[in-house]
Amino acid sequence: MHSSVLSLAIKTCLITGFSVFSSFVFAADKTSAELVDAVNGTPDLTSREAGKKVKLRNHAKGFCTSGAFIPNPKLQDSLAIPFFKQAEIPITARFSLGGTNPHASDKGAGRFMSLKIDGDKESLNFVTTNSPVFFASNLEEFFNFQTKVKQGAEGKQWLVENQPNAKAFFDFINTLQPSASFANSRYFGVNSFLFSANNGDIKPGRWSFEPVDGVINLSQTQLEALPSDFLKQEMLTRIQQKPAKWDLYIKFAEPSDEINDPTVLWPESRERLLVGQVVIDGRSDSETATMQCDKGIFNPVLLPQGIKPSADPILNARTPAYIESFIRRQ
Template sequence: MHDPSATDTPPKRHLGSWALIAAVVAVTVGTFGYVGGWLAPHRLTPKRIVDQLQDNAGTFAGYRRNHAKGVCVTGYFDSNGHAQAYSSAEVFAAGRTPLVGRFAIPGSNPYAPDSSVPIRSMALRLAQANGQQWRTGMNSMPVFPVSTPQAFYDQLKAQQPDPATGKPDPAKVAAFFAAHPETAAFRAWAKTAKPSASFATENYWSLDAFVFVDSAGKRQAVRWRMVPEATDAGSDVDNSGNPDYLASDLAQRLSQGPLRWHLLVTLAQAGDPTNDATREWPADRPTIDAGTLVLEHTEPQESGPCRDINYDPLVLPDGIEASDDPLLPARSAAYADSYLRRTSEEAHLPGTAVAQPKPEAK
């Protein structure tokens, strides 16, 4: 059935609502980047996608090209052993695995007010005793707007600010949405999403599917999310007039003790899509509580341990593999491009004596 609101040239009365959704999506789509160099030069590349991010939002030397504003956290994952039946990864053996993480908000402006967007992100690097690592980036939304790198790029182009107004053209954004009905679930979420008062009270979803592999080689498609123990109660930080209230709230909460999330792993069943981050799996799918994420300390990202970490989602230990989701290699390639740009810039910032970090090995 034709949706009268999904037209190439929307009526003027709809432009305001399109602009509101576009504002949320604009800072969200930057969560992912695009693909590797095996494609022909005229196709999308990491450079083109990161260049487009810069065209849309500007360049801040030495900072990530997206999720630029954030804070470092440290702690550990306390596994209860329940996921060992599905994955041979050492991180799921009963016991603790140390981690360095990062909370952030989307966007390339490291000075943006925390209230500018309703989305928060959590990234983790878990270091196993055998030397392997698990890196994961999650977001406080249950679905991603688009399912392919090409759609991601087209969305960025549609949202590029008009030089005359400094804002995206609502008609172009509406035309993009009309051509991409798969964005409906995200748009519905974005209409009601509001900026939260704390990183500590958010759920964080993997969005992409992955594959757990057990010791016998059996494969199981999964998604995961972090579910907090904290509620909106527990922080007395005054957010009024404070553009950096998320960092203040986090420090205040951690001064009273560790913060905890439960790692819930959802098991896919036959027919559940593993290559489409715009679609949720049915709510009745089996879920495993794999253990508890415990965060103990926070530090500013400028000097903290998360600063030079590339949270590449394809850095995976034995027992966890990528699915067929095309956004995963896209994210990996763009993260690498962004990492090389910002660390090179940081090494040459006037008045600094920071050595250029060496690219990390997988």
């Protein structure tokens, strides 16, 4: 690795709280570089170098804004997470679409929300999607999915015939309607984390965000009347008049639930605990952290005391891949 790139990698890892060595080599069938190539569609040296020149990235179309997180005071009755004892914690948020096309149409159904909640001494990041269904249970499936979808109909058919998790994902996406706003969408953390309870127990759970203003979807007629770039302006105009809000929940697993496979949905009957509320109002949009949030990464395993990552291979490959992508964009 070139010394300047290694230096940048070390700096990035210090910022994100991640080991430099695990950023590039980890116990998996696929390396960080291979995963990024699959997502970016850069399978060879020529395409990879071309991608670096245009700073190719996933979730290329998006924007940053800001707000605050207000913890639920009653959370301390059950969970031992000191981070949430603060009254209000600043948020940097990025809303985006999936894919590497910065000019993608907003009329698709995919919506993504990433958050950095930076407390007095610790931070908590989220990487979420509006689909609770994930398409891969391991890195081999993830690599296959990202590679095959770029081959068009033929590749998608291969996935349908050969990867049941991909087929289940496609079946769900076909039923997903485009939301009228980023603010009117649910968001899910498909990966599991381990939460420390006051009684000493470790409780596996997953994050979910429920929009306070409710889920509002667009009809086909409404969608056709909108421009292809309506989401950013709608959101920024909205929060000038009224904050966008979500209630953040942890959905806890029971002993029979699969913890380390993000393709497995847990029953709706599982216990949920209100963690607090996300309030996006643009209060810090003129500050450097917000204006430059596109230049960094959102690290889902940068966690405060009382929360640890599960052994989910998809979760534990995210940050190394994000850092690899970050370095290529420099």
